[in-house]
Amino acid sequence: MITDHHSSGTMGSDGYKASAFPPAHLRRFEAVHVRLDAERTRLLGRLDWHLARGDHAEIPALVHRLSCVAFGRRLLSHLRPSAIKGGERYLFSSAMLRDSFTVCNETRDEGMHFILGIESDATLIGTEIVTFPYSHRSPGGAAGEHGATHRICVDAIESGHRLLAIVHSHPGSGPEANHPSSIDLRTQRLWEPGFGCIGGIWSRSGELRWFSAELEFEVEIKGTHLGPIGPNHWRLNTTCG
Numbered sequence: 366m367i368t369d370h371h372s373s374g375t376m377g378s379d380g381y382k383a384s385a386f387p388p389a390h391l392r393r394f395e396a397v398h399v400r401l402d403a404e405r406t407r408l409l410g411r412l413d414w415h416l417a418r419g420d421h422a423e424i425p426a427l428v429h430r431l432s433c434v435a436f437g438r439r440l441l442s443h444l445r446p447s448a449i450k451g452g453e454r455y456l457f458s459s460a461m462l463r464d465s466f467t468v469c470n471e472t473r474d475e476g477m478h479f480i481l482g483i484e485s486d487a488t489l490i491g492t493e494i495v496t497f498p499y500s501h502r503s504p505g506g507a508a509g510e511h512g513a514t515h516r517i518c519v520d521a522i523e524s525g526h527r528l529l530a531i532v533h534s535h536p537g538s539g540p541e542a543n544h545p546s547s548i549d550l551r552t553q554r555l556w557e558p559g560f561g562c563i564g565g566i567w568s569r570s571g572e573l574r575w576f577s578a579e580l581e582f583e584v585e586i587k588g589t590h591l592g593p594i595g596p597n598h599w600r601l602n603t604t605c606g
């Protein structure tokens with residue numbers, strides 16, 4: 366996981382007590398964790414430095430290295446006793462997702478946004494819809510402006526939050542209009558290893574499908590604005606305000 370609010374600074378060998386690691390290896394893993402933390406701090410500092418100067422040439426390489434560090438931290442975090450077994454569990458408010466539909470469908474062009482959130486008791490809880498400027502937008506596709514999306518992710522990490530989902534809309538209507546395209550899956554493969562986020566796709570008629578590339582996950586939606594219509598598939602209840 367890219368953020369790990371259970372372990373500020375070093376993880377500590379106590380965190381591994383009930384894990385699968387033989388005690389002889391604990392110090393080695395602790396050292397790896399310390400090194401990854403230091404590398405993340407250094408890379409975030411460099412990213413800030415370049416963003417502050419509007420110098421974007423180094424940013425893709427820095428983000429790639431941050432993603433590698435995040436992947437390493439994610440592997441370690443899964444070895445903790447509190448690691449989620451059998452996949453990630455996401456919890457969203459139906460009122461937030463009603464707003465997501467509005468954001469994604471406000472024009473004829475494809476809409477897109479992030480859902481940020483926090484982790485509590487092995488559940489990832491969506492707390493905020495975050496929009497960003499588009500670098501490209503049409504009825505058939507959209508992309509966020511790189512500097513803005515990276516800045517949002519860095520701010521989330523630094524404030525103890527994480528990216529939980531990338532949601533966008535498709536132009537068609539009906540429950541079959543929101544299957545992920547090959548481009549959607551390619552984008553998901555870029556973001557999923559570093560951030561552990563899932564994808565969501567709205568049809569224009571209010572069906573919302575959650576998907577991932579490799580990640581096992583389950584989604585729970587609290588509230589009455591949406592109802593389930595299939596596995597990871599929900600529909601906006603238009604009678605709710």
Ligand SMILES: [Zn+2]
Binds near residue numbers: 534
């Ligand atoms: Zn799509």
